[in-house]
Amino acid sequence: MRIGLAGVGRIGAFHARTLAALDDVDELVVTDADPRAAERVAAELRLLATGATGATGATEATRETREVGVRVVPDADALLASGVDGFVVATATPGHAPLLRQAVAAGVPVFCEKPVAATLKETIELAELAASSAVPIHVGFQRRFDAGYRRARAAVASGELGFVHTIRAGTHDQAPPHASYIPTSGGIFRDCNVHDFDILRFVTGREVATVYATGANKGAAFFAEAGDVDTGGALLTLDDGTIALISSTRYHGAGHDVRMEVHGEKGAIAVGLDHSLAMSSAEEGVDFPRGPRTWSFMERFLPAYRAELAAFAAVARGERPSPCTVRDALEAFRVAEACELSRAERRPVDMSEIEGIGGGA
Ligand SMILES: NC(=O)c1ccc[n+]([C@@H]2O[C@H](COP(=O)([O-])OP(=O)(O)OC[C@H]3O[C@@H](n4cnc5c(N)ncnc54)[C@H](O)[C@@H]3O)[C@@H](O)[C@H]2O)c1
Incomplete structure (x- = not known):
């Protein structure tokens, strides 16, 4: 599968390593408002895939990192245009709602970190959008x-x-x-x-x-x-x-x-x-x-984050419904x-x- 990832700060960089270790994932397409952050994470994943030791963030999550393709793109438009099978949103909270809307409009299954929006009004609007759309949305409550x-x-x-x-x-x-x-x-x-x-x-x-x-x-x-x-x-x-x-x-x-x-x-x-x-x-x-x-x-x-992203891969393949919906969020x-x-x-x-x-x- 080709998975898109927007936002590679604390949790996004961690999700990048978890995604790269999933058997289902062949390629990651990464973007961040700070292009240097996206390049840094991509470089780290390439280094880890070669089995190099001492790479930054080489935690247990990365030990099984396989050789996945990693591509950096300038923004979410380019990411969605690249033909991703699923989209993981891990930007700072204000970025969630617009990116969720973009993913739904493009028909791409999306995993979104909590909270799905910064305000109640926007969260209600997103729950209504999710209810009226067939595009699955999985919210990141890993517990x-x-x-x-x-x-x-x-x-x-x-x-x-x-x-x-x-x-x-x-x-x-x-x-x-x-x-x-x-x-x-x-x-x-x-x-x-x-x-x-x-x-x-x-x-x-x-x-x-x-x-x-x-x-x-x-x-x-x-x-x-x-x-x-x-x-x-x-x-x-x-x-x-x-x-x-x-x-x-x-x-x-x-x-x-x-x-x-x-x-x-x-x-x-x-x-x-x-x-x-x-x-x-x-x-x-x-x-x-x-x-x-x-x-x-x-x-x-750690095991819960792995399990939730593995579940998202199954959601994106249409094999299971979202285990945590926008209504839950x-x-x-x-x-x-x-x-x-x-x-x-x-x-x-x-x-x-x-x-x-x-x-x-
Ligand atoms: N599920 C969890 O356990 C958990 C844990 C930590 C954070 N979070 C959530 O994850 C989100 C990110 O948290 P963090 O701690 O990684 O924050 P962070 O500030 O460390 O990283 C955010 C990243 O998003 C990038 N960014 C911001 N707006 C963007 C946009 N519109 N498009 C692309 N990139 C953008 C920033 O440049 C930065 O690299 C927050 O919503 C937070 O609530 C969830």
């Missing part, structure tokens, strides 16, 4: 491909936990992204916790009913300058009465920490509770966790929107206050 979250989903669905009453989940990044990322990121709830909101729906099969959120800034000034917070907290009530406590921070120096605990009447299950846990026990004589820790989302979700984004409103107005927000498809919740 849906993580073995732990899938096991938790099965435990809820099978009834082995009894009724579920409480969920604790969080996304704690080891260190902040570069300062220029923050003003266009959409804020901590739309950028970071949106993953928790999506996986909460995936694991429980329920929708969020009400939200109460807050945030704090104790780190770098650039968060407050962008109207954002570096640490967030949200108390959600699901439509079956389950309570979910969600947290986020850009400062978790102990390591990258993404987890979910599901507590039920008959049992409890935890995702991410293994020896890589970025925390130490305060209890005497306890040697859990024994490490090593993970330090970034790339490390933490819209529902997670609406929860993030409610959190921002709650934080700004310091009050609980009912999801019926947040616009959805057809103008209502």
Whole structure:
């Protein structure tokens, strides 16, 4: 297959290496607003394909990199005109919506990093476009491909936990992204916790009913300058009465920490509770966790990122429907929107206050 890739920053360069390692992919067509970044990633892939050691970014993701053709093109027009079988959008968030529209107009199956758009209005428009089009769109919520979250989903669905009453989940990044990322990121709830909101729906099969959120800034000034917070907290009530406590921070120096605990009447299950846990026990004589820790989302979700792009190749070949639709992305984004409103107005927000498809919740 020939796969196009727009945007080769932090996640795009990582996706380039993952795509190049997929058996399905014969050629990558790459573009970036910064042509030097595209050339750099293309050069790195060519170097890795030769088996050279010491290439930048030669992580585990690249060990299996095969010899794929890599071509750099100036923009998305040239990329789509090159006859790609699928298009991966990994640009900064404001680029997602226009590129999605371009891909749909060209009839090319598209994988788009979360969030699909920077605003709720645009996300709703894209969900409506997706519903009226036969072109598959797969949104990049990789936790849906993580073995732990899938096991938790099965435990809820099978009834082995009894009724579920409480969920604790969080996304704690080891260190902040570069300062220029923050003003266009959409804020901590739309950028970071949106993953928790999506996986909460995936694991429980329920929708969020009400939200109460807050945030704090104790780190770098650039968060407050962008109207954002570096640490967030949200108390959600699901439509079956389950309570979910969600947290986020850009400062978790102990390591990258993404987890979910599901507590039920008959049992409890935890995702991410293994020896890589970025925390130490305060209890005497306890040697859990024994490490090593993970330090970034790339490390933490390496197998999940591989599985989601392999799934996208199958989506692009027409072998399966999208495992995460724009409608799914819209529902997670609406929860993030409610959190921002709650934080700004310091009050609980009912999801019926947040616009959805057809103008209502
Ligand atoms: N799924 C995940 O776990 C995950 C993790 C990180 C980032 N993301 C998402 O991926 C996106 C990119 O994040 P990042 O951390 O890689 O950002 P980044 O700032 O490191 O990289 C963005 C890249 O996109 C390029 N770019 C910007 N606008 C463009 C356009 N219109 N056309 C072509 N190239 C363009 C920039 O030059 C840059 O190279 C964001 O939307 C982010 O929310 C998802």
